[in-house]
Amino acid sequence: xxxxxxxxxxxxxxxxxxxxxxxxxxxxxxxxxxxxxxxxxxxxxxxxxxxxxxxxxxxxxxxxxxxxxxxxxxxxxxxxxxxxxxxxxxxxxxxxxxxxxxxxxxxxxxxxxxxxxxxxxxxxxxxxxxxxxxxxxxxxxxxxxxxxxxxxxxxxxxxxxxxxxxxxxxxxxxxxxxxxxxxxxxxxxxxxxxxxxxxxxxxxxxxxxxxxxxxxxxxxxxxxxxxxxxxxxxxxxxxxxxxxxxxxxxxxxxxxxxxxxxxxxxxxxxxxxxxxxxxxxxxxxxxxxxxxxxxxxxxxxxxxxxxxxxxxxxxxxxxxxxxxxxxxxxxxxxxxxxxxxxxxxxxxxxxxxxxxxxxxxxxxxxxxxxxxxxxxxxxxxxxxxxxxxxxxxxxxxxxxxxxxxxxxxxxxxxxxxxxxxxxxxxxxxxxxxxxxxxxxxxxxxxxxxxxxxxxxxxxxxxxxxxxxxxxxxxxxxxxxxxxxxxxxxxxxxxxxxxxxxxxxxxxxxxxxxxxxxxxxxxxxxxxxxxxxxxxxxxxxxxxxxxxxxxxxxxxxxxxxxxxxxxxxxxxxxxxxxxxxxxxxxxxxxxxxxxxxxxxxxxxxxxxxxxxxxxxxxxxxxxxxxxxxxxxxxxxxxxxxxxxxxxxxxxxxxxxxxxxxxxxxxxxxxxxxxxxxxxxxxxxxxxxxxxxxxxxxxxxxxxxxxxxxxxxxxxxxxxxxxxxxxxxxxxxxxxxxxxxxxxxxxxxxxxxxxxxxxxxxxxxxxxxxxxxxxxxxxxxxxxxxxxxxxxxxxxxxxxxxxxxxxxxxxxxxxxxxxxxxxxxxxxxxxxxxxxxxxxxxxxxxxxxxxxxxxxxxxxxxxxxxxxxxxxxxxxxxxxxxxxxxxxxxxxxxxxxxxxxxxxxxxxxxxxxxxxxxx
Ligand code: SF4
Ligand code: SF4
Numbered sequence: 044x045x046x047x048x049x050x051x052x053x054x055x056x057x058x059x060x061x062x063x064x065x066x067x068x069x070x071x072x073x074x075x076x077x078x079x080x081x082x083x084x085x086x087x088x089x090x091x092x093x094x095x096x097x098x099x100x101x102x103x104x105x106x107x108x109x110x111x112x113x114x115x116x117x118x119x120x121x122x123x124x125x126x127x128x129x130x131x132x133x134x135x136x137x138x139x140x141x142x143x144x145x146x147x148x149x150x151x152x153x154x155x156x157x158x159x160x161x162x163x164x165x166x167x168x169x170x171x172x173x174x175x176x177x178x179x180x181x182x183x184x185x186x187x188x189x190x191x192x193x194x195x196x197x198x199x200x201x202x203x204x205x206x207x208x209x210x211x212x213x214x215x216x217x218x219x220x221x222x223x224x225x226x227x228x229x230x231x232x233x234x235x236x237x238x239x240x241x242x243x244x245x246x247x248x249x250x251x252x253x254x255x256x257x258x259x260x261x262x263x264x265x266x267x268x269x270x271x272x273x274x275x276x277x278x279x280x281x282x283x284x285x286x287x288x289x290x291x292x293x294x295x296x297x298x299x300x301x302x303x304x305x306x307x308x309x310x311x312x313x314x315x316x317x318x319x320x321x322x323x324x325x326x327x328x329x330x331x332x333x334x335x336x337x338x339x340x341x342x343x344x345x346x347x348x349x350x351x352x353x354x355x356x357x358x359x360x361x362x363x364x365x366x367x368x369x370x371x372x373x374x375x376x377x378x379x380x381x382x383x384x385x386x387x388x389x390x391x392x393x394x395x396x397x398x399x400x401x402x403x404x405x406x407x408x409x410x411x412x413x414x415x416x417x418x419x420x421x422x423x424x425x426x427x428x429x430x431x432x433x434x435x436x437x438x439x440x441x442x443x444x445x446x447x448x449x450x451x452x453x454x455x456x457x458x459x460x461x462x463x464x465x466x467x468x469x470x471x472x473x474x475x476x477x478x479x480x481x482x483x484x485x486x487x488x489x490x491x492x493x494x495x496x497x498x499x500x501x502x503x504x505x506x507x508x509x510x511x512x513x514x515x516x517x518x519x520x521x522x523x524x525x526x527x528x529x530x531x532x533x534x535x536x537x538x539x540x541x542x543x544x545x546x547x548x549x550x551x552x553x554x555x556x557x558x559x560x561x562x563x564x565x566x567x568x569x570x571x572x573x574x575x576x577x578x579x580x581x582x583x584x585x586x587x588x589x590x591x592x593x594x595x596x597x598x599x600x601x602x603x604x605x606x607x608x609x610x611x612x613x614x615x616x617x618x619x620x621x622x623x624x625x626x627x628x629x630x631x632x633x634x635x636x637x638x639x640x641x642x643x644x645x646x647x648x649x650x651x652x653x654x655x656x657x658x659x660x661x662x663x664x665x666x667x668x669x670x671x672x673x674x675x676x677x678x679x680x681x682x683x684x685x686x687x688x689x690x691x692x693x694x695x696x697x698x699x700x701x702x703x704x705x706x707x708x709x710x711x712x713x714x715x716x717x718x719x720x721x722x723x724x725x726x727x728x729x730x731x732x733x734x735x736x737x738x739x740x741x742x743x744x745x746x747x748x749x750x751x752x753x754x755x756x757x758x759x760x761x762x763x764x765x766x767x768x769x770x771x772x773x774x775x776x777x778x779x780x781x782x783x784x785x786x787x788x789x790x791x792x793x794x795x796x797x798x799x800x801x802x803x804x805x806x807x808x809x810x811x812x813x814x815x816x817x818x819x820x821x822x823x824x825x826x827x828x829x830x831x832x833x834x835x836x837x838x839x840x841x842x843x844x845x846x847x848x849x850x851x852x853x854x855x856x857x858x859x860x861x862x863x864x865x866x867x868x869x870x871x872x873x874x875x876x877x878x879x880x881x882x883x884x885x886x887x888x889x890x891x892x893x894x895x896x897x898x899x900x901x902x903x904x905x906x907x908x909x910x911x912x913x914x915x916x917x918x919x920x921x922x923x924x925x926x927x928x929x930x931x932x933x934x935x936x937x938x939x940x941x942x943x944x945x946x947x948x949x950x951x952x953x954x955x956x957x958x959x960x
Contacts, residue, residue: 046112055108062090062103065116072116073125073161075132075248076197077104080296080303081206087197088128089161093118100124126165132195133162157248158195178223183233185867186290186311187244187254191223194251200224200243207304209441212237224251238434238853239871241291241310254311256290259283265733266295268720269309270363270713271856273600274413274435275722275798276309277301280714280733288313288714288733290867302413306434308856311867316712316734318864321695323738326707333707338739338749345664345706346753348689349380352662353758357384357651360613361667361743362602364710365718365730367771368743369604369611370619370778372666375751376645377618378638378762383645384660387613388668389605392564394647395572396598397609398942403580403827405820407621408606411559411595411813412724412800417442418593420540420556421449423533425579426475426565430459431853433599433723449536453478454565456848456878456920457913466533469915470523472846472950475566476829478530479578481519484511485534486585492538493587500823501584507826538586557593558586564601564850568949573942578829585826590815600723601857603713607721610785610801611778615645620782635781638762647944649674649937655683662689664750666743667710671699672858672925675935675947676901693746698860708750710743711736718744718771719793721801725811727788728798744771836938836947839917843899843952845883846918849931859924875906875929878920879955884910887957894958897921899951902933905958919955 044055046064053064060083065072073089083104091100095113100121103114115121178191196215201224205211212235216225226235244252261281269276277295280288292310295301325341326333336344349356358380360372369387376385389397397407404410416422416439429437437460444450444463452464453475461467470478486492487508497504516527523530542556560583566575580596588594600606612619622628624642633639646654652674654660663684674680684690684703692704695712715736721727736742748766755763768774772790779785784802792806793799799810815824839846854872855862862868877895879887889895889908896905897919906921906929914920921931936951 044108044110046108048114049116059108060104061106061108061114064108065103070116075158076199078199078246081202084198089125091121091125092116093121129162129165130167181232183231184239185870186239187252190251193249194224195249196222199246200252203242203246208240208242209438239307242304254290259289265731267731268728270603271308272433273605273723274433275728276305276435278309282733287317302435312865315861315864316714321737322697322707322709323740328705341706342749342753345691345750346757349662350754350757352689353380355661356380357660358664359648359668360387360608362388362605362608364667364743366607366611367718367774369608369613370774371744371747373612375747377640378636378765379751379755381641383615383641385613386615386648387608389609392601393567393598395567395576399573399576399580404824408725409597409723410589410815413439415593415595416559419448419559420542421536421558423451423537423560425453425562427563427599428458428850432851451533455915466529468525468529470525474523475575476578477519477522479582480511480514481516481530482534483582483585484514485531486538492585496587502823503826507828510828558588559595561597563599574829577827581826584824595813604720610721615647619778620784636765649939649944652680652683655686663687664691665700666693669698669700669858669860672930675932676937677932678902679937708746709740711740716742725800726798729793744774837936837951839952843954845953845955847934847951847953848918848920848949849923852922852924855924857923875926876909877906878909878911878914880914880916881910882916889957896956896958897953899934899953904929904933
């Protein structure tokens with residue numbers, strides 16, 4: 044459609060509004076209640092325009108654009124009425140104490156944001172009406188304030204909270220002149236369900252909701268990717284005049300890679316880059332003390348120590364660093380140190396998922412996209428507390444539920460998602476195989492299987508079916524404590540989900556509606572982890588729930604780039620792109636790298652750490668990881684690391700592992716470098732430099748390449764030239780050349796088109812939304828029988844009668860190395876809380892807040908009781924984050940899954956006692 048606005052011609056697509064045209068032409072028309080990402084509310088009436096041939100004025104946000112329309116924003120009637128509306132709106136505000144509103148509106152309340160600008164443009168000064176009510180400022184949240192006297196009741200914040208975040212913490216309370224934004228019960232925001240996501244702050248047009256940061260001039264905004272979790276939300280980081288990141292990052296307006304919103308960590312949690320304890324110059328240890336060194340001296344010392352220990356060396360790469368950083372590390376290991384002993388934190392989170400998926404389907408990645416969660420008829424979320432760990436994905440789950448999808452939550456702990464669930468299965472920890480195998484039996488017994496899929500796309504069905512014989516519903520109920528009827532219902536919904544929009548449980552139509560199977564570390568961090576993962580995959584195969592929109596399998600990846608770190612080759616079992624050590628592939632890499640990489644599987648991180656004790660590991664290169672917080676049984680891990688002859692740590696901070704190093708190499712943070720991350724849905728996205736790195740800190744890829752050249756020289760290897768890169772784009776190009784599923788990607792293409800999902804084999808390939816539409820990399824997917832080997836390596840007994848469960852918190856990231864350095868996050872979760880059931884708390888004589896001691900056979904910690912029915916009687920939950928010098932991994936068991944080598948973080952036996960003060 045072509046229409047004219049203020050004498051300018053504009054072309055708009057079907058369905059557009061006149062306001063879309065106004066904004067496309069960048070005409071400064073007030074639009075106070077219109078969130079650019081939301082449907083119009085039509086509440087503020089400040090976007091009134093005149094349309095030729097029409098009587099009266101229309102709100103542009105609600106006015107459909109039509110071919111040939113002639114619109115004027117500057118028509119005298121429109122300006123006059125808008126001015127009146129703005130004057131009335133201004134009268135709702137109360138001037139800040141001691142300030143007068145003479146002349147123009149700014150600087151009251153920091154200019155009242157968009158309202159201040161609009162009022163000034165309409166020549167408004169003193170309001171025509173006096174305010175009738177005074178309201179207190181709510182400053183109870185750590186990052187922002189709610190100043191109701193700067194509020195015009197446009198409702199944008201309540202829509203943001205309710206519809207965008209699907210939280211509903213705030214609403215318009217009261218009536219008439221006392222109408223105000225508030226929380227349930229009219230108490231302080233801090234006492235509400237508000238998660239501090241900042242969506243309301245980002246959308247408020249007047250500054251009534253504003254950060255606690257003082258006024259600052261923003262000199263540039265840089266689009267990059269969130270450094271926290273594997274959701275991989277797009278961030279726009281604003282850089283202030285003083286060279287610091289502003290407190291609040293913005294979201295990237297919703298597009299294919301982002302929901303257009305953020306959680307509290309992405310929105311407010313990037314300030315760790317300015318932490319005063321950043322290490323900003325290289326250091327070497329001399330006579331037991333740290334000494335500042337030049338880059339050359341530090342790298343030479345590091346190179347000497349590593350070269351000396353070639354053959355007894357291992358590297359730990361960082362799932363927080365970029366793909367390019369990871370690629371450089373594994374190349375150093377394979378080309379220079381001639382070892383495949385390189386690993387990263389996937390070992391500690393999803394190695395059973397990756398191993399099981401590789402064995403079953405030939406690919407170790409999530410098969411679908413976030414979009415599929417919203418198109419599914421059933422979501423089964425297993426062992427994942429998405430509201431805490433992947434908050435923006437949890438929003439997608441809530442949106443799916445509000446559209447009618449069934450939500451099944453499987454978790455021994457009552458996680459927030461249980462509030463929206465149709466069915467919550469609460470199995471005893473360690474009994475997952477019995478639960479999933481019994482579900483599979485129901486699917487088969489009730490003829491719910493997709494036998495056409497089984498027949499044409501899978502192998503091993505009959506053997507697997509035979510393996511299910513013992514897993515009757517009665518047996519599963521006995522094992523898991525989950526009622527048989529609930530297990531059966533879950534199986535029915537998963538195998539035959541309702542089509543969205545179908546009422547109730549009516550008959551299912553074809554084509555089948557989709558189900559998504561989503562799981563987290565509650566499944567994998569067990570000695571039975573690989574069997575748990577196979578049991579889930581078998582369910583998806585028998586139901587045929589993959590390869591079409593709204594279906595699929597999703598292990599929710601933890602860290603921001605855990606997918607990419609594995610893709611780049613930082614795993615001992617495979618070369619970049621999960622390519623095997625077969626002769627042809629080794630020859631391909633030999634041609635690319637000038638050196639043939641070793642052809643046998645290397646050691647995983649848990650084996651490298653054990654190797655420190657038996658002498659097989661004498662030197663380690665640890666990049667962006669802190670194993671002395673993330674390893675299980677920390678006293679044991681400390682003993683092991685202390686045996687090393689030589690340790691190089693490359694990081695931002697002097698953390699628990701770095702304190703034991705011989706050389707410290709200071710790295711640039713996410714906002715100080717360029718590169719890419721790959722998120723949980725296989726989407727490769729750009730990371731862009733917004734700030735210079737502080738002091739002498741350098742990007743990880745640069746440090747690793749400089750180190751590699753020096754080690755090569757000391758070993759008289761002629762491979763130094765392999766590490767001469769002009770920048771991360773060149774590293775990416777090499778990785779893409781050698782990795783078939785990335786070959787179509789480059790930094791330049793990602794800059795042009797935004798994030799793209801692999802496989803993307805050619806430059807004109809659009810990327811892949813979901814895998815396995817027609818085939819599997821292995822041809823057919825394989826059913827692999829899953830066994831219930833044992834409930835756990837360590838079960839409660841007389842001395843240690845509780846089961847310990849561990850996990851993460853919304854306000855901290857994993858061990859807290861980054862989030863403990865963000866004051867506002869620390870204020871939201873300042874102390875270590877141990878969740879305990881009321882019946883156990885009563886027996887121990889403790890209330891919420893009481894200090895309690897939790898001890899296992901390996902160590903102990905003290906924390907504060909949080910009495911809650913979220914955990915089962917006989918169980919306690921301790922988060923991974925280290926607070927008040929207490930960390931869950933002093934308690935956890937290093938027993939591991941014999942196949943994937945993942946430690947059993949999720950179950951061990953502990954004793955709980957009250958601390959008498
Ligand atoms: S910060 Fe987020 S959760 Fe809290 S009121 Fe605002 S939108 Fe709602
Ligand atoms: S959901 Fe994850 S990626 Fe998104 S803002 Fe939060 S921490 Fe960052």
